[in-house]
Structure formats: C-alpha cells, structure tokens
Amino acid sequence: MDVRYLSGWLLGLMLLPHVSVAAGKCERLIVTGSPDAPPYLWRDPADPVHLIGASADLLQQVGQDLGIKVEVLYGGKRSEAQNEVRTGRMDMLVDAPLTLAGLTAQDYIHPPLVRNDYLVWTRADSSLIYETPDDLHGHTGALSEKARMTETFDAFARHQLTLERQRGLTQAFQKLLLGQVEYVLAGRYAGMATAQTLGISEDVRAHVQPIDQPGLFLAISHDSACNEPWLRGQLAKKMTELPASGLSEAALQRNLERWKNQLQQPVNAPKQ
Helix, strand or coil, X not given: CCHXXXXXXXXXXXXXXXXXXXXXXXXXXXXXXXXXXXXXXXXXXXXXXXXXXXXXXXXXXXXXXXXXXXXXXXXXXXXXXXXXXXXXXXXXXXXXXXXXXXXXXXXXXXXXXXXXXXXXXXECCCCCCCCCHHHHCCCEEEEECCCCCCXXXXXXXXXXXXXXXECCHHHHHHHHHCCCCCEEEXXXXXXXXXXXXXXXXXXXXXXXXXXXXXXXXXXXXXXXXXXXXXXXXXXXXXXXXHHHHCHHHHHHHHHHHHHHHHHCCCCCCCCX
C-alpha cells in the first residue's frame, strides 16, 4: 500500500471520533426568550413553564432536523430571560435583538430566525400621508411599551418623533380611534390580530412600507456547552434555508390564529 495513502487513511481514521463528538456534543438545547411577543413567542396559558409561538415552532423543527432536543422554557420577563442566557444558565435566546451589549455575552446566528415588520397604522379616514419616517415628524403617535425596535430606530424616534408608550396595543389602538394620537406603530401580525379582535379592522389602515424591521436572532451564550462551531454552522445554514422553505410564513399564520383564539378568551389571554 502506498505510504502516502496509508498515512492519509490513518489520519482520517483518527479524526473520525472527533467529528462524531463535534456533531453529537449538544443533544439538548434549553432556550428562552420574551414571554410577551405573540405571535412570535409568548407564555403557554395551558403550560406556563413553556413558551409557544412561531419562533418556538421553527426552532423546534430545526432541532428535530439536527437531532437535537429543543425545550423553549419561560425564563422570566424579557430582561430576566436575557440574563438567564447571559449567565449561561440557559443555552440560547430565540428572539435576541442585535445590540452591541448582546455581543459581549453571546454569539448571534445570522441571518435572523424571523424579521418583525413594524408598520404605521392610522385611522382609515386619516389624511396623514406616510412614505418615510420623516413624514411622521410633528404628528403624535403611540406604541406598546413592549415594542422592540432596532437601536437605530430608537435613536431616531427619540430625536425626531413624538411617541406615547402605552401598556399594550389595545390601549394604543383605542387612543387612535378616539383621535388622541394620529398613528400607532405595531408589528404587522400583532397589529392585525389586535385590530381583528377589537373588531376595528375596517376602521384602521396599515401602511405597506415598514418603518422598522428588527430581526429576531438566535443567540447562544458564550458559557453554553452547546456553543461550538458545528452547531453554529448548522444553525446558520438552517436560518438561510428557512425563508425560501415557506415554513416561516406557515408558522406565523398558524400562531397568529392561535393567538387570536386566545385573545377571544380574556381569562386565558396573555397580556400583549
């Protein structure tokens, strides 16, 4: 046998266990995120230990494809969930905003799992013309205090817009209908579901051009035993494939209906 061939064969044999370990190192991912961001993620009323939503469904499907068990657990309110991952007590955030502070404690997977299009909602009879964010200058708007915009938009809004934070989208839309504000900033799906639940779909209008498109990223704690190159590479590959697969849109539509059904049952409905 050729010596060079034998050496190559032996080297390959020696590397096989390492490949196996790398691919099988992470068998279980403990994941958390914001418990109040439907239809992407919210606390399961029937099982409060777990989070449900489009983001949870998509990541669990990815985990199944990779042979990894994924549990999406309630880790407290948004800041508490982020701290669980920052300290390594949980492996991953499923809906991390991309921030400079976040980069110090976790590795982001690109592209994002989903993008949340924030739209400008006005009354159907409004004369407000919106094409660019600058068009809102001098007009009073509202948004939920739980809205998660990009850092760039937040900086713009602080200096250029007049925005009132409301407890939730229901309160924001009520102020819009009463004429107390001229527009509401709301996610495409959250705004749609809230308007339908309140029975005001014909009374409000969503402008097509998004004003902000924050990405919801997978972010793995630097201290997670699962944070290794093989998994990060596989997740990035899956994030690239998801948009074209149709799975993302199907998960969003399915969970939009799921959330709307919960909103119609006030006793069990999560606060938005």
